[in-house]
Amino acid sequence: MALLEVENLETRFYTEEGxxxxxxxxxxxxxxxxxxxxxxxxxxxxxxxxxxxMRLIENPGRIESGEIRFKGRDLLSLSDEEMRELRGNEIAxxxxxxxxxxxxxxxxxxxxxxxxRLHRDATDAEARERAIExxxxxxxxxxxxxxxxxxxxxxxGMQQRVIIAIALSCDPDLLICDEPTTALDVTIEAQILELxxxxxxxxxxxxxxxxxxxxxxxxxxxxxxxxxxxxxVEQGTxxxxxxxxxxxxxxxxxxxxxxxxxxxxxxxxxxxTMPDLVKLxxxxxxxxxxxxxxxxxxxxxxxxxxxxxxxxxxxxxxxTHSAACLAHSGELDGELTYSVDIVEETETExxxxxxxxx
Amino acid sequence: MSTEPLIRVDDLKxxxxxxxxxxxxxxxxxxxxxxxxxxxxxxxxxxxLGLVGESGCGKSSLGRTMLGLESPTAGSVHYDGVDLTxxxxxxxxxxxxxxxxxFQNPFxxxxxxxxxxxxxxxxxxxxxxxxxxxxxxxxVELLETVGLSxxxxxxxxxxxxxGQRQRIGxxxxxxxxxxFIVCDEPVSALDVSVQAQILNLLEDLQDEFGLSYxxxxxxxxxxxxxxxxxxxxxxxxxxxxxxxxxxxxxxxxPYTYSLLSAIxxxxxxxxxxxxxxxxxxxSPTNPPSGCKFHTRCPIVQEDCSTWDEHPDLEPVDDGEHxxxxxxxxxxxxx
Numbered sequence: 001m002a003l004l005e006v007e008n009l010e011t012r013f014y015t016e017e018g019x020x021x022x023x024x025x026x027x028x029x030x031x032x033x034x035x036x037x038x039x040x041x042x043x044x045x046x047x048x049x050x051x052x053x054m055r056l057i058e059n060p061g062r063i064e065s066g067e068i069r070f071k072g073r074d075l076l077s078l079s080d081e082e083m084r085e086l087r088g089n090e091i092a093x094x095x096x097x098x099x100x101x102x103x104x105x106x107x108x109x110x111x112x113x114x115x116x117r118l119h120r121d122a123t124d125a126e127a128r129e130r131a132i133e134x135x136x137x138x139x140x141x142x143x144x145x146x147x148x149x150x151x152x153x154x155x156x157g158m159q160q161r162v163i164i165a166i167a168l169s170c171d172p173d174l175l176i177c178d179e180p181t182t183a184l185d186v187t188i189e190a191q192i193l194e195l196x197x198x199x200x201x202x203x204x205x206x207x208x209x210x211x212x213x214x215x216x217x218x219x220x221x222x223x224x225x226x227x228x229x230x231x232x233v234e235q236g237t238x239x240x241x242x243x244x245x246x247x248x249x250x251x252x253x254x255x256x257x258x259x260x261x262x263x264x265x266x267x268x269x270x271x272x273t274m275p276d277l278v279k280l281x282x283x284x285x286x287x288x289x290x291x292x293x294x295x296x297x298x299x300x301x302x303x304x305x306x307x308x309x310x311x312x313x314x315x316x317x318x319x320t321h322s323a324a325c326l327a328h329s330g331e332l333d334g335e336l337t338y339s340v341d342i343v344e345e346t347e348t349e350x351x352x353x354x355x356x357x358x
Numbered sequence: 359m360s361t362e363p364l365i366r367v368d369d370l371k372x373x374x375x376x377x378x379x380x381x382x383x384x385x386x387x388x389x390x391x392x393x394x395x396x397x398x399x400x401x402x403x404x405x406x407l408g409l410v411g412e413s414g415c416g417k418s419s420l421g422r423t424m425l426g427l428e429s430p431t432a433g434s435v436h437y438d439g440v441d442l443t444x445x446x447x448x449x450x451x452x453x454x455x456x457x458x459x460x461f462q463n464p465f466x467x468x469x470x471x472x473x474x475x476x477x478x479x480x481x482x483x484x485x486x487x488x489x490x491x492x493x494x495x496x497x498v499e500l501l502e503t504v505g506l507s508x509x510x511x512x513x514x515x516x517x518x519x520x521g522q523r524q525r526i527g528x529x530x531x532x533x534x535x536x537x538f539i540v541c542d543e544p545v546s547a548l549d550v551s552v553q554a555q556i557l558n559l560l561e562d563l564q565d566e567f568g569l570s571y572x573x574x575x576x577x578x579x580x581x582x583x584x585x586x587x588x589x590x591x592x593x594x595x596x597x598x599x600x601x602x603x604x605x606x607x608x609x610x611x612p613y614t615y616s617l618l619s620a621i622x623x624x625x626x627x628x629x630x631x632x633x634x635x636x637x638x639x640x641s642p643t644n645p646p647s648g649c650k651f652h653t654r655c656p657i658v659q660e661d662c663s664t665w666d667e668h669p670d671l672e673p674v675d676d677g678e679h680x681x682x683x684x685x686x687x688x689x690x691x692x
Binding site for chain 2: 041042155156157158185186187188189190191193194212213214215216217218219238239242252253254256257258259260261262264266267268269270271273
């Protein structure tokens with residue numbers, strides 16, 4: 001049994017404009033100590049998936065169906081009281097914008113100690129000691145002095161470290177990071193990523209890492225899934241997805257990244273934008289933007305299938321490389337024809353082209 | 359691309375004071391934020407100059423000061439033989455048709471109460487370029503140039519996605535037929551797939567209209583893609599400048615090298631050596647002595663903190679590529 005198993009999760013928002021299908025039939029699993037990446041454009045449902053895990057979906061949103069099993073317990077059947085016990089204690093979350101996640105009128109030490117007192121039944125002195133300990137663990141110099149300072153006295157990178165310290169204060173088994181480095185400079189991003197990797201190893205903590213930056217995922221994740229319009233379109237190990245992407249959307253996403261050392265004159269783009277989640281296109285949600293779309297794609301909704309055998313993958317599966325494209329279930333007349341260029345480490349020009357046709 | 363400079367910036371400085379509040383004046387707590395501290399460079403016709411650096415290094419202040427959106431503390435900006443910093447508001451106005459700005463945040467830079475037609479058409483009204491039917495036709499033409507259509511003209515900004523809004527911002531800048539555009543992080547707020555669309559659009563427009571850009575970004579991989587030359591800024595100063603391919607290959611300024619090695623590589627098996635800079639950019643109100651980078655520099659030497667001022671840009675090889683670090687050859691040994 002994996003640490004976290006999400007099965008057929010569906011989350012909807014009932015708005016005046018209609019029903020927003022934010023998360024559609026999403027299944028995945030994360031093992032303890034594993035780093036799992038969730039990738040996609042804005043509006044793909046990445047954040048709503050994570051908020052669903054924490055049961056933080058508010059009106060008019062509702063978790064419609066599915067199961068979320070954490071250490072074997074179904075989170076959706078827990079009472080609010082039980083869920084509060086778990087949140088911040090066993091599952092913690094790091095948000096994108098550190099300044100809005102911190103309370104400006106409390107010292108940072110107090111904000112860490114609050115979590116410890118709540119979950120650990122600790123005295124004030126013990127909570128303070130623990131807070132200083134985690135501030136030290138996330139690399140904040142002079143933690144005892146910094147304990148009594150307010151969020152505005154910290155730089156963006158330091159604020160993000162404080163957020164991580166709050167998340168770590170109760171030794172969670174799963175840390176959900178929602179774009180934790182997007183608001184930071186690349187040099188600071190590198191520091192934070194290194195910190196997360198070290199902490200994950202030290203505390204054997206699993207990380208669910210939400211980002212739109214494929215470089216970040218390559219660096220720290222073991223496995224990943226790509227989301228589009230509320231659905232999982234591809235799932236597998238990071239190597240499988242980077243070197244042998246099997247869904248046209250993944251391919252488009254990869255090739256639109258500007259890379260240092262690339263010789264391309266023009267960046268490849270995915271035409272158009274993400275569809276409105278109130279009125280999803282018929283058939284495959286990606287077909288209006290897909291260069292390989294055929295008539296069948298407008299009718300049939302592709303299932304997530306094993307890319308090698310074409311057999312449907314149902315429920316959380318940690319071992320299969322799967323993709324939701326009709327090309328893999330044999331319902332497409334044409335073939336996916338694209339090539340993956342692997343840039344050699346030596347920074348010399350690459351010629352190693354893998355022609356990929358199924 | 360000619361080598362004649364279109365815009366020349368000489369020893370440009372922009373300092374902000376912190377004594378604007380009553381209490382600060384009362385207690386005499388006056389500090390200077392040295393946002394831009396003596397910058398020289400030129401932008402040539404038809405060229406894209408990339409400007410990179412971390413937040414707070416003064417790159418946006420530099421862009422804004424160049425176009426007269428902020429008044430400089432010292433130095434000059436020459437365009438077409440005229441020193442723009444000497445001009446009054448009204449003398450500056452005719453030059454504004456030549457010099458335009460594309461802002462970072464497409465959600466904040468468009469007036470939410472105006473239709474797209476009026477957002478773009480406002481430029482025609484102010485500079486008396488077109489009115490009535492002609493104004494409408496020109497707006498439609500511009501919308502089509504940036505990949506939107508006539509039906510978008512009557513809509514309001516909130517009806518558009520981030521990428522579409524940035525296209526509207528670009529159309530507005532193009533309305534007055536400019537020569538030079540400062541693009542201040544135009545793609546930072548966008549998704550990677552949309553980012554690529556906008557970068558390609560900017561390049562196509564450059565070819566079509568012979569534009570020159572100052573392209574400000576904090577992301578070296580984006581700048582590498584679009585820029586002909588790159589200037590790297592640290593704490594208000596340019597530490598390295600040169601043609602793009604020379605910036606991305608040795609010799610490096612130690613700061614440029616650290617920035618490059620911090621970029622996460624989208625390749626799971628990539629295993630390069632990384633230099634992770636310690637700490638954050640020091641406060642520009644109280645910059646370090648000597649070379650401003652010495653507090654974080656991976657190759658710092660004993661005398662780096664004792665120079666009277668930051669080392670000057672010195673040419674390497676043919677002189678096009680300049681590095682402000684006498685020890686830069688040691689970067690290779692990191």
